[in-house]
Amino acid sequence: MTRREAEFTKFAISGMLALRLGYINELANLADLLGVDIEVVRQGMGTDERIGTHYLAPGCGFGGQHFTQYIEGLAELLSEKRRSSLLETVLIENQRQMELPFRKLWQHYQCDIRGKTVALWGLAFKPGVASIDNAPSLRIIDALLAQGARVRLHDPEALVEIRKHYGAHPQLTCCDDNYEAAEGADALLLVTEWPEYWSPDFGRLAQSMHARVIVDGRNVYDPGLVREYGFAYYGIGRV
Incomplete structure (x- = not known):
């Protein structure tokens, strides 16, 4: 050609x-x-x-x-x-x-997440890279910050880029461990489907999180299994 x-x-x-x-x-x-x-x-x-x-x-x-x-x-x-x-x-x-994961969370909390702590797993635009170029995580983080939420972040590769992008933001905390990010959170949002996130210890999450809410932005988890641990589960077109 x-x-x-x-x-x-x-x-x-x-x-x-x-x-x-x-x-x-x-x-x-x-x-x-x-x-x-x-x-x-x-x-x-x-x-x-x-x-x-x-x-x-x-x-x-x-x-x-x-x-x-x-x-x-x-x-x-x-x-x-x-x-x-x-x-x-x-x-x-x-x-x-x-922004769909944010909207699902916002609706769960009846349009008021001010003061809530939200954990995000996965920040890169896809698994296997450190780049956050045009990543969904950025729009979700921006929406959460605008609504007054505290945000705890984890990603295997992209934390350096996130720190460069947001600087020392008072509402943002970058965590080196994904369970650390979820500790005390009012919700956990899965945004990038890194293999590390596919089979978490839901029992551990249930004990460490302040509220049992999971928004699965990549339809990774089995809704029935997650709900067995007492979580409210929101996927993309899942029942």
């Missing part, structure tokens, strides 16, 4: 992945309203060989500098050449999706 065709191909791949992510997130949000478990739906969709399961996991939005830039570039081309708002809509909805 030509260099121009190669560049177009890269744009096309990024756009397709963004569309899949945006679509499954919209389905998950609808499932929340209908009382349907999106995980069951996702598994059913994945059995269709035309669809598969790749990039079909609901969550609190996608991030990353380069991936987002590719989508923004294609969205601009589509708007300019075709007057299409397809990918622009995906980008706008993704920004809203990033």
Whole structure:
């Protein structure tokens, strides 16, 4: 292929992945309203060989500098050449999706989280990297701070970047241990699905947290198992 065709191909791949992510997130949000478990739906969709399961996991939005830039570039081309708002809509909805864990927590506490302590597990825009470029965690942290919450943070790699981004903020505490971050918290928000977070000691969390509330922004946990430990559980389209 030509260099121009190669560049177009890269744009096309990024756009397709963004569309899949945006679509499954919209389905998950609808499932929340209908009382349907999106995980069951996702598994059913994945059995269709035309669809598969790749990039079909609901969550609190996608991030990353380069991936987002590719989508923004294609969205601009589509708007300019075709007057299409397809990918622009995906980008706008993704920004809203990033704040979904905050909104679920805010609603749980009846729109008043001032003075609450909230723990966040996972700050990087995806597992395996230290980058927080366009990460959902930033929008969640900003929303929590704006509402007067105290925020305790943990990430295996991204704490250095978070400290650079926020500086010595009086409402923020960076913790070297994930259980330390959750100690005394009124809620735990899972934002980035690092392997370290997949099988926590829920009994330990139940004993150390001030209130048993978990917002699972990546649908990592089994809702039934979490609730057995007395937690209020909120996922993305889970029942």
